[in-house]
Amino acid sequence: MKRFVFLALLALFGAAAYGAYVWLTPAPAFHGTLLETPRPLGEVTLAAGNERVTLAQWQGRLVVVFFGFTRCPDICPLTMARLAHSYRQLGEPAEVQVVMITVDPARDTPEVMQHYAAQFHPDFVGLSGTAEDIAHAARAFFVGFRELAGGQFTHTDAIFLLDRQTQMRLVYRQDNVLRLEEDLQTILAQRLW
Numbered sequence: 001m002k003r004f005v006f007l008a009l010l011a012l013f014g015a016a017a018y019g020a021y022v023w024l025t026p027a028p029a030f031h032g033t034l035l036e037t038p039r040p041l042g043e044v045t046l047a048a049g050n051e052r053v054t055l056a057q058w059q060g061r062l063v064v065v066f067f068g069f070t071r072c073p074d075i076c077p078l079t080m081a082r083l084a085h086s087y088r089q090l091g092e093p094a095e096v097q098v099v100m101i102t103v104d105p106a107r108d109t110p111e112v113m114q115h116y117a118a119q120f121h122p123d124f125v126g127l128s129g130t131a132e133d134i135a136h137a138a139r140a141f142f143v144g145f146r147e148l149a150g151g152q153f154t155h156t157d158a159i160f161l162l163d164r165q166t167q168m169r170l171v172y173r174q175d176n177v178l179r180l181e182e183d184l185q186t187i188l189a190q191r192l193w
Contacts, residue, residue: 031179163193
């Protein structure tokens with residue numbers, strides 16, 4: 001009986017110590033804006049090549065999403081180059097998928113988008129679709145865009161990080177996109193979300 005009481009007390013002490021450790025260990029501080037209530041985005045449906053895909057296709061991975069267009073002269077290629085650099089610095093993890101979604105579906109066909117994204121890294125995916133598909137995806141991500149004279153676009157240039165359940169968790173502005181790499185290191189190392 002004494003042995004049972006001793007083992008029960010030992011188990012109780014161990015559980016209390018673990019609980020204190022978890023409770024006292026601070027949550028990681030992220031450089032992006034952490035959403036208190038993750039937004040599910042798995043049902044967003046677009047075109048990759050000649051097939052329809054949903055973002056849920058990458059469930060189980062961390063998905064980095066950027067909206068842009070292939071004829072962009074500055075922000076879009078710079079952002080994609082930064083994402084490619086970070087992806088390489090992380091060791092090209094299979095747990096991370098970078099996706100670019102066009103805001104110009106009239107010119108950026110699924111094939112054009114895939115070719116453009118792959119120029120930055122062969123693992124990157126470019127998505128397009130109908131004008132309705134793009135409008136739906138933009139609304140789901142709270143992305144605004146508008147065509148300007150000369151076929152240029154103004155658009156929200158945020159970068160979104162989706163967790164392994166394809167829920168939006170973090171949002172990055174252009175001035176802190178370089179810190180995404182640090183956050184991904186933390187998330188991958190701690191197996192968060």
